[in-house]
Amino acid sequence: MIPELGHFALVMALVLALVQAVVPLVGASRNNPSMMAVARPAAQGQFVFVVFAFACLTWAFINSDFSVRLAAVNSNSDTPLMYKITGVWGNHEGSLLLWAMSLSLWTVAVSVFSRSVPQPFLARVIGVLGCVSVGFIAFMLVTSNPFDRLLPGAAEGRDLNPLLQDPGMIIHPPLLYMGYVGFSVAFAFAIAALLTGRLDAAWARWSRPWTIAAWVFLTAGIMVGSAWAYYELGWGGWWFWDPVENASFMPWLLGTALIHSLAVTEKRGAFRSWTVLLAIGAFSLSLLGTFLVRSGVITSVHAFATDPARGMFILGLLVLVIGVSLLLYAWRAPRLTGGGSFGLVSRETTLLGNNVLLAVVSASVLLGTLYPLFLDALNMGKISVGPPYFEAVFVPLMTPVVVLMMFAPFLRWKNDKVDAVARRLAPAGVASILIGVGGAFAIGHPTWRTMLGLTLAAWVVLASFQLLASRLRERAGATMSSRLSTIPAAWWGMWTAHFGIGIFIIGVTLVSSIDANLDLRMKEGDRADFAGYSFNFKGVERIAGPNYDASRATIELSKDGKLVDLLTPEKRVYRAMGMPMTEASLNIGPFRDIYASLGEQLPEGDWIVSLHRKPFISWIWAGCILMALGGIFAAADRRYRRLAERSAPKGAAQQAI
Known part of the structure; x- marks a missing residue:
C-alpha cells in the first residue's frame, strides 16, 4: 500500500508541476497578480508530494519490501541500515527521484527567500523551474517508475552494488545533485530575464547567490567523489577523467565562469549576453551529465541505466532546453544595448579572458568525452580518450587562468595602467618563479610540469597574502580586529576560494610528481x-x-x-x-x-x-574545502540579504520589452 501511495504522490507532484509551469507564466504575461500568486503554493505543494514519495521509497528499502522491484534489485535483508538508505538513490530510478526532490527543494528555497524579487519576475523564474520539473517527473512516471512491483515479490534482494556500500556514497550523490540541479535556478533566472528583457544589475544580484550556492554543492560533491575513489578503488588514484567525472567537471567550469560574469554584470552592467549564455550552458551540461549516466552510452561505476529509450527521452529534453533557450536568446539579443565600457587593462578584461578560457577548457573536455561516443555511434570504431589527451589540453589552458586569476583583484574596474600593476605584482611573480624552480630541484623532480605547478601555486599563495596585506593597509589607523571585521564577506569569499586553489595546485603537483x-x-x-x-x-x-x-x-x-x-x-x-x-x-x-x-x-x-x-594528497581536498568555504562566505554577503532592491548603475538597466 505504501508504494502505491508513493506512486500517487508522484502523480500529484506532476499535476502541481504542470500548474507551476503554466499558470504563473501565463499570469506574468497578462500581468495578473492572482495567477502569478499561484507560483509559491504550487511549488511548495509539489515539494511536499515529492518528499512524501521519496519517504515511501525509503520505507520500502528500510523494511526490505522486495515486492518493490527497486528494493529487490538494490537491497538485501542483511544490508546495513545506512546502505539500505543509500540504496534508495544508488540506482537509476531512485537517483531520478533524488534529482526531482533536489529540484523541488531549490524551487521552494527560491519561493521563500526571493521575496524582494518583483512578482512578475519571480513568477517566471518559478514557472521555468516548473517546466524542468514536469520533464523529469514525467520521465520517471513514463520510463522509470521507482515504485514498480514484482509479483510475486522476491524472497530476498540482490543487495546494493558493493562499490556503493561506503559512507562517502551517503553524501556524494546528494551533494552532486544539489549542485547539478542548482544550476537550474541560474538557468531559470536567465530565462526570466530574457522573457522580461530585464538583464540588469538587479537581475545579476538576484541570481548570483543561488549560482554560488549551486557551485558550492557541486564543488563539495566532486571533492567527496574524488576522495571516495581514492580510498575505495584500491590503488590510490583520485581523478580518472572518467566520462561521468567529466560530466560533473564541465558544469563546474562553466559555473565558475558564470559566478565571475555575474559579478561584472552586477558591478558594471557588462557581460550581460555572455552571462545569459553561461547560465544556459551550465545547466545544459548538467543535463548532459544526466544523459551520460542514464542512457547506457558509457560504461562507468556511475552509470545505472542501459535502456536506450530512457537516454532518448533525456536527450530530447536536453535538445528542447538548449533549442528553446537559444531561440529566446536570439530573439532578445538584438534588443540588448551594450553594458559598461572598459579598457584593455582592467579588471573586466582579465575576468573576460578567464571566462573565455574556462569555456574553452569545458569545450575541450566535452570533445574528449563525446568524441569516442560519436565514433561508436557512426560505426567508425571504438577508441578511448584518456588522461594523456585531457592533461595535454588542460594544463596549457588552465595555466593562464591561474595567472590571470590573481591579476584581477589588483586591477581597477574600467581602466588601469600596466606599469602600476606590474610594479605591484613583480615581487610576487619573481618569488614564485624562484620557489617553483628551486622547489622542483629540492624534491628531486626538476621536470617542467613540476616547476610549472609549484610556480603557479606559489603565485596564487603569495599574491593572495599580498592582496590581504594591501586590503588591511587601507585602514592603517584602525585596530587589526576592526580592519578585519570591516572587510565584506564577499571579499573574504573571493580570497578564501582563490587561496584554496593555490593549496589544491600544491597537492596535485606534488602527488603527481613524487608519489x-x-x-x-x-x-x-x-x-x-x-x-x-x-x-x-x-x-x-x-x-x-x-x-x-x-x-x-x-x-x-x-x-x-x-x-x-x-x-x-x-x-x-x-x-x-x-x-x-x-x-x-x-x-x-x-x-x-x-x-x-x-x-x-x-x-x-x-x-x-x-x-x-x-x-600532500590531503591538500587536494583541503583546497576544495577552502573553495567551498569561499563560496559560502560570498553567498552570505549582506548585500544579498537586503530586502530592498537597489537601483542599477547607470547604463546597466534594460527596459522590459
Missing part, C-alpha cells in the same frame, strides 16, 4: 622497507561482516623503530552478489598518506600487498 608505490608478496612475519617506513606483515584473519566475509591483514607501520600505526586492509566478498572488493587502509598525515591495499592470495599462501606513499 611512490611498491607491489610485493608478503606472508606472516615478512618485513618490507618503503618510503622511509617499515612494514611488518603480522598475518591475515578471517572476519564476518554484516553482509560480507573478509580477509583482514594486519600490518605494523613503523618509523625509526617506533610504531606509527596498524594498517588493516581487507579483501571482502559480498555474500549476496559474490563480488570481491578491496578495502584499503590509510595512515593519514598533513604532508603524506601511507596507503596499503590487500590483493589476491597466491597458491603458496603469500598475499599480494600494494603500498603507496601519497605526498
Whole structure:
C-alpha cells in the first residue's frame, strides 16, 4: 500500500508541476497578480508530494519490501541500515527521484527567500523551474517508475552494488545533485530575464547567490567523489577523467565562469549576453551529465541505466532546453544595448579572458568525452580518450587562468595602467618563479610540469597574502580586529576560494610528481622497507561482516623503530552478489598518506600487498574545502540579504520589452 501511495504522490507532484509551469507564466504575461500568486503554493505543494514519495521509497528499502522491484534489485535483508538508505538513490530510478526532490527543494528555497524579487519576475523564474520539473517527473512516471512491483515479490534482494556500500556514497550523490540541479535556478533566472528583457544589475544580484550556492554543492560533491575513489578503488588514484567525472567537471567550469560574469554584470552592467549564455550552458551540461549516466552510452561505476529509450527521452529534453533557450536568446539579443565600457587593462578584461578560457577548457573536455561516443555511434570504431589527451589540453589552458586569476583583484574596474600593476605584482611573480624552480630541484623532480605547478601555486599563495596585506593597509589607523571585521564577506569569499586553489595546485603537483608505490608478496612475519617506513606483515584473519566475509591483514607501520600505526586492509566478498572488493587502509598525515591495499592470495599462501606513499594528497581536498568555504562566505554577503532592491548603475538597466 505504501508504494502505491508513493506512486500517487508522484502523480500529484506532476499535476502541481504542470500548474507551476503554466499558470504563473501565463499570469506574468497578462500581468495578473492572482495567477502569478499561484507560483509559491504550487511549488511548495509539489515539494511536499515529492518528499512524501521519496519517504515511501525509503520505507520500502528500510523494511526490505522486495515486492518493490527497486528494493529487490538494490537491497538485501542483511544490508546495513545506512546502505539500505543509500540504496534508495544508488540506482537509476531512485537517483531520478533524488534529482526531482533536489529540484523541488531549490524551487521552494527560491519561493521563500526571493521575496524582494518583483512578482512578475519571480513568477517566471518559478514557472521555468516548473517546466524542468514536469520533464523529469514525467520521465520517471513514463520510463522509470521507482515504485514498480514484482509479483510475486522476491524472497530476498540482490543487495546494493558493493562499490556503493561506503559512507562517502551517503553524501556524494546528494551533494552532486544539489549542485547539478542548482544550476537550474541560474538557468531559470536567465530565462526570466530574457522573457522580461530585464538583464540588469538587479537581475545579476538576484541570481548570483543561488549560482554560488549551486557551485558550492557541486564543488563539495566532486571533492567527496574524488576522495571516495581514492580510498575505495584500491590503488590510490583520485581523478580518472572518467566520462561521468567529466560530466560533473564541465558544469563546474562553466559555473565558475558564470559566478565571475555575474559579478561584472552586477558591478558594471557588462557581460550581460555572455552571462545569459553561461547560465544556459551550465545547466545544459548538467543535463548532459544526466544523459551520460542514464542512457547506457558509457560504461562507468556511475552509470545505472542501459535502456536506450530512457537516454532518448533525456536527450530530447536536453535538445528542447538548449533549442528553446537559444531561440529566446536570439530573439532578445538584438534588443540588448551594450553594458559598461572598459579598457584593455582592467579588471573586466582579465575576468573576460578567464571566462573565455574556462569555456574553452569545458569545450575541450566535452570533445574528449563525446568524441569516442560519436565514433561508436557512426560505426567508425571504438577508441578511448584518456588522461594523456585531457592533461595535454588542460594544463596549457588552465595555466593562464591561474595567472590571470590573481591579476584581477589588483586591477581597477574600467581602466588601469600596466606599469602600476606590474610594479605591484613583480615581487610576487619573481618569488614564485624562484620557489617553483628551486622547489622542483629540492624534491628531486626538476621536470617542467613540476616547476610549472609549484610556480603557479606559489603565485596564487603569495599574491593572495599580498592582496590581504594591501586590503588591511587601507585602514592603517584602525585596530587589526576592526580592519578585519570591516572587510565584506564577499571579499573574504573571493580570497578564501582563490587561496584554496593555490593549496589544491600544491597537492596535485606534488602527488603527481613524487608519489611512490611498491607491489610485493608478503606472508606472516615478512618485513618490507618503503618510503622511509617499515612494514611488518603480522598475518591475515578471517572476519564476518554484516553482509560480507573478509580477509583482514594486519600490518605494523613503523618509523625509526617506533610504531606509527596498524594498517588493516581487507579483501571482502559480498555474500549476496559474490563480488570481491578491496578495502584499503590509510595512515593519514598533513604532508603524506601511507596507503596499503590487500590483493589476491597466491597458491603458496603469500598475499599480494600494494603500498603507496601519497605526498600532500590531503591538500587536494583541503583546497576544495577552502573553495567551498569561499563560496559560502560570498553567498552570505549582506548585500544579498537586503530586502530592498537597489537601483542599477547607470547604463546597466534594460527596459522590459
